Amino acid sequence: MNVLVTGSSRGLGRSIIVEYAKNGYDVVINYNNSKEEALELKKYVESNYKIKALVIKCDISKESEIDSMIEEIYKEFGHLDVLINNASIALDQDFTLKTKEDFMKTIEVNLVGTYLLSKKIGLKMLERKTGNIINISSNNGLDTPYPESIDYDASKAGVISLTHNLANYFAPYIRVNTICPGWINTDMNKDLEKDFIDKETSKILLNRFAEPEEIANLAYFLGTDKASYINDSIIRIDGGVKR
Template identity: 45%
Template sequence: MDRKVVLVTGAGRGIGSVIALEMAKEGYNVVLNYCHSEDGANQLCKQLTALGTQPMTYQCDISNENDVKNMVDAVVKKYGHIDVLVNNAAVSIDSLFRDKTVDDFKKTLDVNVVGTFLVSKYVGEIMYDNHYGKIINLSSTNGINTYYPMCVDYDVSKAGIISLTHNLAVQFAPYVNVNAVAPGFIATESEVKDMDEEFIRQEEEKIMVGRAGTELDVAHLVKFLASDNARFINNQVIKIDGGIYGDC
């Protein structure tokens, strides 16, 4: 059986790893891109193999154009096609605006915006030529509304991903669906490890459904957008935040 192929960037941990696992459960062959999380990617690769799929791992700095070109070439050489791209990889360097350095700002934009652009460019061209593809970009509600004083570089980058999503949807029409997912407060291990319980409680009180989101919540939305049931959904930014009091 010629399985569909999904490339997930930043798949070695967090939301990316859960998305990769859920896509494998749907029968996809998953390409696990990572930059630093080699152990996590290799461990996940074993899990996906046990599901009967044929995953591959690929270390790549997505802000480096040659790295991206080589990765995409390797994926096409192995599978012959790429059907779905999930641009999940991101960094955030938390510091107050007055303490933010130009290097910090550039690094965040290089990975989050330039990286998303580069992978979308090289994968999207293949999808366009094949007359089929889905690109799903991970933005954030931080890219829509600024919530925290520590995240100016991250917020700007996630707003940039929203703009990039709209541009890609136009460039790759009519063959490739391009959408963005904008998670709100998601209780990933990396998110909550440095937060005190009172802060988490205050954040959850803002959410209409009464709890923080989970990685699986995000993965289920991505999985739907990747499916042919979402063929008429295009050029959209879909918030997944449980509903926020005050946004009504």
């Protein structure tokens, strides 16, 4: 069994790779800028678990790079069992200062990248009549808007919409589900002010941000047969938000 996790050089993607590798899956580690981290992760999982790890550079906002990555994966592994669309950017910016370029960049990575990967790999999975697609959206895509991340929130709501169309098109062979995490302790939040973190933490029933491993556990579960009847689902995992 094998899995491709986009944006797995760091953060949540890295934790998802470790979880699948721990369970015997061969893994494809995808990076855009963080080559050293990706190579370190390959070394880590191959030396700790008896699996094979491919490392592939691909900017998922570039269709030609997606095509090359898919070609390399299918040449090396012959097929893919699980695709996890995790790579994403957040260009948080004062609402009045955000430009069309910022907005389009976010949409191209988070939404169009997810669409192209799901379409291209989903069609290959369909040839084998088996496969599994898991998208990482956000609770921002559901109901926790921040004007500073209006582009990010729209991209994540778009991923939820993609999920329904993909699940319908690929039924009954490929399960397609989406995870909507709340705050996670990763680099994505490394520049947040302490006051803001405290304010956000106070809204969470569990009173803390998630560790990436806590989200990775769900991303692993959904990829296995234990989740065989979970399809076209949008699953919130945010510690509970006070209402």
